Amino acid sequence: MTTTATDAQPAAEHPLDPIWRPRATAIVGVSSRQSGNRGGGFLQSIMEQGYHERHGLYPVNPKMTEINGLKVYPSVLDCPDPVDHVISQVPAPVVPQLVEECIQKGVRSIHFFTAGFSETGDPERAALERQVLAKAKAAGIRVIGPNCMGLYVPGVGLAFMGNFPKEPGNVFLLSQSGANAGDIVGGLGRRGVRFSKVVSYGNGADLDAQDFFDYAAWDPQTEVVTAYIEGVKNGRAVFEAMKRCAAVxxxxxxxxxxxxxxxxxxxSHTGSLAGSVDVFEAACRQAGAIRAENMDELHDLVVAMTTRLRTVRGRxxxxxxxxxxxxxxxxxxxxxNGLDTPPLPEATQEKLREFIPxxxxxxxxxxxxxxMGGPDGRRRMRDTLTIVGQAEPIDTLLATVGGWDDWRDDSASADGAGSGDADPALQGSSGSRVERAREAAGDLGALQGLVAxxxxxxxxxxxxxxxxxxRAFLDEAYFQGVAVFSTVHRASRTIGRILDWRARRAGLPEIF
Amino acid sequence: MTTTATDAQPAAEHPLDPIWRPRATAIVGVSSRQSGNRGGGFLQSIMEQGYHERHGLYPVNPKMTEINGLKVYPSVLDCPDPVDHVISQVPAPVVPQLVEECIQKGVRSIHFFTAGFSETGDPERAALERQVLAKAKAAGIRVIGPNCMGLYVPGVGLAFMGNFPKEPGNVFLLSQSGANAGDIVGGLGRRGVRFSKVVSYGNGADLDAQDFFDYAAWDPQTEVVTAYIEGVKNGRAVFEAMKRCAAVxxxxxxxxxxxxxxxxxxxSHTGSLAGSVDVFEAACRQAGAIRAENMDELHDLVVAMTTRLRTVRGRxxxxxxxxxxxxxxxxxxxxxNGLDTPPLPEATQEKLREFIPxxxxxxxxxxxxxxMGGPDGRRRMRDTLTIVGQAEPIDTLLATVGGWDDWRDDSASADGAGSGDADPALQGSSGSRVERAREAAGDLGALQGLVAxxxxxxxxxxxxxxxxxxRAFLDEAYFQGVAVFSTVHRASRTIGRILDWRARRAGLPEIF
Known part of the structure; x- marks a missing residue:
């Protein structure tokens, strides 16, 4: 389910679209000490994605000549033309001069990793932020940040941390916090989710939540949008943009x-003023968005919305x-969690009893x-899932998996029917555990298609x-559009949230 | 914290005490197909614990002569004397004859893994259960089950599933469900918790929840008691026993x-009639017990109650x-979760600012x-934890750990002070990640002792x-009496539950 939407391709380009695909990027203020996940690892993370093999990547530092096999330039002005995007790692006081050079160079966007602006609460530093912003704005340069991690665009090769997946996906993430963005990309990545674009935007001095919601609603590569927000400067604008986004x-x-x-x-983190739960919850409801109550719930909802689970229709x-x-x-x-486990109809129970002792x-x-234990177990499990899935009162089939010794297909094994010998060392008897796990995921995917x-x-x-x-089960299941959860509670809660969300959208057009 | 209580050793023996240390055990109805975790693996699980090296272990099956290197006996009567405990895997109709033989042999307790009694809802099968029970009772034999997994006593070498820890601990578990008992032993085992005794008791036809609460309250090896209950036959007796247990x-x-x-x-599982949440919650409150709302919470509360976290005094x-x-x-x-993160006092903040940029x-x-990133990081982290922990408004210090590249002690490294180079391949630079994880756990344990x-x-x-x-961090932390949780939410919720529990116990003697 990490495919890209190709229908409904928008006619006109979105004004922010060029920002996500810079022809060349300069990293100003690189040093040999910028590695690991502590914020300075931009060069390394971007090279890991292979950006420099397809685009210009220019480290800038007047005191260096080479890093990681790349030429280091004394200033932005010394880089080859064009430079579309600049990542600033220089200290706040040096920023005005950098902006001057970016204007001369015709840069389109600057991402300020640089902190020490308005979030410090210091009036002078806030004034510096405003001044830098006005200068960039006048020259048509868009600013991301300051005090943030910037862009992760796997399709293009930009990233702000190491070990981010290289494959693009269909989820757009906007996050004020870089660390939380990293947690979301990492945590959801381990559950199979991939991203179209991710932006960590910190103080949001220029480009802010409303701009990213607006872009995500337009972006043809994005099917699902998720956001981590700490503070809202222009409540009305954010609400309207979130509403436009959630409508589609x-x-x-x-x-x-x-x-x-x-x-x-x-x-003290992003200089944000926060609101109350009730106000924010009401805003999300009115906008048709779903408020995640915590990080786990955000993860679960994104998994649900990128698998067939998003189509769930009843309790x-x-x-x-x-x-x-x-x-x-x-x-x-x-x-x-407000759902039912209705007893299966008599006819369904009878069909199951034909082969279940x-x-x-x-x-x-x-x-x-x-x-599952005996010979022919895989076929019988498939029959069970099909019969149960087809029963009328059932809207979702929740299968518990694990213990891959049981999930095996003995039907073709040499000692044949009736043996049922649960040898603990099954590995290899009819495929490895990894193969059995992948088969089970494939079966779940195929059968949910069959019973719709x-x-x-x-x-x-x-x-x-x-x-x-x-790992094999999880990857294959997600690929097949089957949502995987760690507990029945989390699965049920997520289903309940989706049903409530759809009920609230009564007036809005159906998305699924 | 898996030590055994040696103080307050009760004077008189508890009538159920011999059940947990049978001098010899017969497993009736063994077959070569009984392996894996599907219920038949008693012989294997018990041998894995080494019971047969210290006690008599007698497989019984008239059609076999040897299994796993052990002699198989035709009947209980043919086993060497004495046989204290019998595990019955024979079908329900054969059970009356088996009980007859057990009486002749002088058996003290029978565990019926055998299902197909009252839980089926069939009056004839319920009558058979009553009849078997009456016969055993008249002969002074105690019955565990039927329809259950029986005993796990690591100190003695009894177990009902494979891969259970061999070391005894201080937690007593009574569980109607064998699978849930397995989940608790396995899940808590991975968090460092060890058990004094575990019993899965199914239908509870003879020995029931009240008997096990009563024993657990007495048992000198048990410091914390936990239970999974599906149905209660004698509500008043269970309540009174739970209350006596929770008092101590x-x-x-x-x-x-x-x-x-x-x-x-x-x-349909254990033939149990269930009650309402409110009634059960009220019973737990009155008894001074803590009701876990789900399995995760049971795990978290047991971890908390077996570490220093149980002594938490404020929010x-x-x-x-x-x-x-x-x-x-x-x-x-x-x-x-009803707790506070009070701002640290000015004096504390100043002390921290002496070495934190x-x-x-x-x-x-x-x-x-x-x-943590730079040289001398470990000492500075220790100083931080000490200073914060000593601050007056702080009752619990919650440290986030992980990313062991950061938790290192560079103070002794060759390139010395000021390098601070966060090389991603830190492994080996000053101890492996495993060593750093273990050091961090040790520091937390030592410092919580220091600040009390x-x-x-x-x-x-x-x-x-x-x-x-x-893994290394978790094991060492638990050993040091430091509770480890997977999320801040779960940690906070657990702290809140413990504080509420202590507040409710106002009239009762303090346990900690």
């Missing part, structure tokens, strides 16, 4: 600083697998089949697990 | 089947580390020091992480 794309917003203590922290959940006590707690968790199983819902309802996997890691198999 | 040891109870859907699932939290946006969201999460840091609270307040670690895994270093 699922828009998930996490607001930091909604508590008094959080607001105090936000004030009926079938739970398949997991064992007795797990089923009891899961049914409780599903109910706590009576002892130690349940075919009501939660469904505990115990069918979202399938969701809850990946349990009961014994510490086989990390490679878990 | 922290008692954490998770009730399954509190929703209508969960109750339906519980009924003031200091957060150290994590970066700007993370600090904002963390302050929000702490506030949402102004740019890009904060010493108010949350404290973002940025001190609980230190808590939130282990962030931002980049996929170094699994070995994470």
């Amino acid at each position: 794309k699922p828009t998930i917003v996490l607001k930091g600083g909604l508590s008094a203590a959080g607001a105090r922290a936000a004030s 009926g959940v079938a739970l398949v697998g997991g064992g007795g006590g797990f089923a009891v707690l899961s049914a409780d968790a599903i109910a706590q 009576v002892a130690g199983t349940s075919v009501r819902n939660p469904v505990d089949t115990n069918v 309802k979202p399938f969701v996997a809850v990946q349990r890691d009961r014994t510490g697990g086989d990390r490679d198999a878990s | 040891k922290p008692t954490i109870v998770l009730k399954g089947g509190l929703s209508a859907a969960g109750a339906r699932a519980a009924s 003031g939290v200091a957060l150290v580390g994590g970066g700007g946006g993370f600090a904002v969201l963390s302050a929000d999460a702490i506030a949402q 102004v740019a890009g840091t904060s010493v108010r609270n949350p404290v973002d020091t940025n001190v 307040k609980p230190f808590v670690a939130v282990q962030r895994d931002r980049t996929g992480g170094d699994r070995d270093a994470s």
Whole structure:
């Protein structure tokens, strides 16, 4: 589900579009000490993405001549033409001169990693910020920041931290905090999500939340939008832009600083004034956006909105697998989140009983089949999922996975039917655990297409697990459009949030 | 903190005490197909613990002569004397004959893994359960189950699943569900917790929740008690036993089947009738126990109650580390859970400013020091933690850890002071990541002792992480009595629950 939207390609170019694809980029203030994730690693992170193989990449530092095999230029003016984008790592007092040179050079955008402006609370430093901004604005240069990490555009090769995925995706992220942007890219990346564009914009002195919402709504590479916001300078403008964005794309917003203590922290972080939970919640509701209550929820909602789960239409959940006590707690968790686990219709139960033994199983819902252990287990699990998924009161099928020793297809094995010998060293008996995990993910993906309802996997890691198999399952499942969660509670809560969101959008056009 | 209580050794023996240390155990109905975690793996799990090296272990099956190098006996009567404990894996219809033989043999306890009794809802099968029970009872045999996994006693060598820790600990677990017991032992095991005794008791036809609470309250090896309960047959008896237990040891109870859907699932699982949330919550409050709302919370509360965190006395939290946006969201999460992040006193801030640079840091609270990267980082982090921990309004110090490249001690490195070069390949520069992780855990443990307040670690895994270093940190931290959580939210929620619990116990004697 990391494909790019190709329909509804906008006719006119968006004024911010060139910013995300600079023909050449200069990094001003590089030093040999700028590595790791501490903010100075721009050169390294961008080279890791291979930007310099396709575009001009110009380190600038009058005291150096070479870094990482690249020529270092004394100033922006000494770089080859053109320089579209400049990353500033120089101290605040040197910034006015840098802006002067950027104007002369015809630069389109400057990203100020440089901190020490308005967020310090110092009036002189705030004045410097305003002055720099006015100068850039007059010359038509757009500013990102100051006090931020700037751009991650995997399709182009820009990045602000190491180990970011190189493949582009369909999610746009705007974040005032660079560290939180890194957490979102990293955490969601491990769940299979990829990004069209990411911007960490700090103080937002020029380009601010409203500009990025506006661009994300337009951007043809973006299907889902998510945001981490600490403070809002122009509330009305942000609200209107968020509303325009949410009208056409699922828009998930996490607001930091909604508590008094959080607001105090936000004030010294990005110089932001924070609002109340109620006001922000109301704004999101009116705009048709979803407010994530915390970082985990933001992650879960983005996963849901980029898989078939976004199409969920009702509150009926079938739970398949997991064992007795797990089923009891899961049914409780599903109910706590406002969803149902309706008993399956008699006809469905009868169909399941044709191949599921009576002892130690349940075919009501939660469904505990115990069918995977024996020969022909994979076929029987597929039959189970199909029959349960097709049942009328079921809107989402929630399958628990893990313990890949069980998920195997013995149908073709030599010792054939009836053996059912659960050898603990199954690895290799009919494919490795990794292969079985990938097969299971493929089955879930194919079957949710067949029954045209979202399938969701809850990946349990009961014994510490086989990390490679878990990884393989997760990657393949997401690729197949199957949302994977760590707990039934998080899966249920996410489903409930999506249903509430759609109910609130009654007046708005359906996005899915 | 996995030490065994040696003080307050009870004078008289508890009537259930012999059950946990059988001199010999027979497993009736073994077969060559009983492996893996599907319930039949008792023999394997017990041998993995080494029980047979110290005690008699007698597999019983008339059709076999040897298994895993052990002699197989045709019946219980053919086993050497004595046989104290019998694990029954035979089908329900054969059980009456087995009980007859156990009576003749002088067996003390029978654990019926065997299902197919009252939990099926079939009156004939319920009658069989009553009949078997009456017979055993008349002969003085105690019954565990039926329909359960029985005993895990690491000190003795009994276990019902593979890969359970061999070391005994200080936590007693009673669980109706075997699978949930396995999840608790496994999940808490990975967080460092070890168990004195665990019992999965299924239908609880003879020995039931009240008996196990009563024993746990007495057991000198048990310091903390936790329970997973689906249904209660004798509410008054369970309440009274839970109350006696909670009066002397922290008692954490998770009730399954509190929703209508969960109750339906519980009924087919252990034949239990479930009650309402409100009734159960009120019972726990009156008894002085803590109700865990879900499995994650049970885990978190057990970790808290077996570390110094259990002594937490107030709502003031200091957060150290994590970066700007993370600090904002963390302050929000702490506030949402009813705790405070009070600004540090001026004097404390001044002490910190003596060695923490102004740019890009904060010493108010949350404290973002940025001190770990350079030389002498470990000493400066220790100073930071000490100064913050000693501040008057702080009751708990919450340190975020992870990214072990930063947690290093450069003070002894060759290129000495002022280099501060954050080489990404730090491994080996001054100890491996694993060593640095272990050092950090040791520092937290030592410093919380020094300032006599609980230190808590939130282990962030931002980049996929170094699994070995994470593991090393977690193990050492728990050993040092430092509670480790995966998120600030879970840490804060747990602290809030402990404070509420202590406030409710106003009339009861203080346990800590």
